[in-house]
Amino acid sequence: MQDIARAAGVSKNTVSLALRHDPQIPPATRERIAALAREMGYVKNPTVAHLMAQLRAGAAGGHRASLALVNAHEDRDAFRTHPTIPAYVEGCRRRAAREGYSLDPFWLHDPALNGEKLVKILRARSTQGVLFVGLMDTNRLPERFRPVWEAFPCVVTGVRTRDPALSFACTDHHMLVLRAVEAALRLGYRRPGLVLDGVIDRLVEHRFTSGFLIAQSPLPPARRLRPFYAVAEARKRPALFKKWFETEKPDVILTLYHAVRRWLEELGARAPGDVGLIQLEWRPDHADWAGMDQHNDVVGEAAVEMVIGMIHRAESGVPLFPRATLLGSTWVEGATVIH
Numbered sequence: 139m140q141d142i143a144r145a146a147g148v149s150k151n152t153v154s155l156a157l158r159h160d161p162q163i164p165p166a167t168r169e170r171i172a173a174l175a176r177e178m179g180y181v182k183n184p185t186v187a188h189l190m191a192q193l194r195a196g197a198a199g200g201h202r203a204s205l206a207l208v209n210a211h212e213d214r215d216a217f218r219t220h221p222t223i224p225a226y227v228e229g230c231r232r233r234a235a236r237e238g239y240s241l242d243p244f245w246l247h248d249p250a251l252n253g254e255k256l257v258k259i260l261r262a263r264s265t266q267g268v269l270f271v272g273l274m275d276t277n278r279l280p281e282r283f284r285p286v287w288e289a290f291p292c293v294v295t296g297v298r299t300r301d302p303a304l305s306f307a308c309t310d311h312h313m314l315v316l317r318a319v320e321a322a323l324r325l326g327y328r329r330p331g332l333v334l335d336g337v338i339d340r341l342v343e344h345r346f347t348s349g350f351l352i353a354q355s356p357l358p359p360a361r362r363l364r365p366f367y368a369v370a371e372a373r374k375r376p377a378l379f380k381k382w383f384e385t386e387k388p389d390v391i392l393t394l395y396h397a398v399r400r401w402l403e404e405l406g407a408r409a410p411g412d413v414g415l416i417q418l419e420w421r422p423d424h425a426d427w428a429g430m431d432q433h434n435d436v437v438g439e440a441a442v443e444m445v446i447g448m449i450h451r452a453e454s455g456v457p458l459f460p461r462a463t464l465l466g467s468t469w470v471e472g473a474t475v476i477h
Contacts, residue, residue: 142178146171158452204265205234205445206256206290207241210279211272214245222419222434223272226295229438230269237446239266246270246280253285260290267291267445271438273299277341288455291448295441296434297341302456305448307441309432310464311342315349315392318416318430321469322390325476327414329361330354331388333379333398334418336367346418350392363388369395380405390414390475396424399474415474428472437465 139157143150148171156163156171157180163171207230209217216223234241242263244256260268268290270279278301279287286292287302294306315332322330332350339346347365354362363386366372372379379401391398391413402413409415417429440463448454471477 204240206268208244210246225434226438229435233439233442253283257285266449271295293441293445305461307463311345312349314467316353319353327390329389331363331391332365333393335369392416409474420470426473428475430467
């Protein structure tokens, strides 16, 4: 590294920062130093790089290294009150603590916060990386926070983002629904139906629907039912769900929404005697349902592992090839299906 510094006419510390893609060094200087390093045959020692990353993380006044945990949901209290987001947060906290990191929470929709201000706060706290948790209505992050993902390793939890396209960890939604339909067919059901808000399906790039259609493909055409996507509208106009139910005649329904059980009862149908119900995001607070446990806490753990790996590799900015970690789900027996 000293030889590269001499050839480049800069200090050894500048070379070290440039080879870690540190934004303190101008891009042109980083590129010039990187080119010199390649010409001179410089190869990073991965063991030393890992050790130095740990030393840098703990260099600020003896404090533990920290990660930013950004609540991307519009509800400031979503980490506590949302039906599913707290599970992601639990996993993030558990894994971070195990790896020696503390977590500092922030709210993406705080009117007093923008990207430049958040970057200053994170640097002052010696924050090493950023986790975005709680995107539920969009797969885009606000443009005003661009300085954050340009300056720090960032991972999104729960969904894939399009703008920016960051690395992410989430449930494998395609396989989730495919396995749920297969479980229903093994139980003897013949006409599985899908009730899902179209916004949610678009958020996960229609992977719920893709799993459902693939699972249906071996069935005769008469048993392949149209999904029902107008969930938000049906909460105000129940006749929409009634029309779909009476037209498609499902004998088991896969859904994310416990309200479907009430809708069926209002139509005189009960689970599991008349119609089976399978929850696509099984939760302990509705333990009588059969369904798929997405293990969102494990998804949170995976996101932390990803961002720590990026820290060790000194990666920041929007990746050229975003990485994806997809987690499998498991079937949970319940009283809402026949056995």
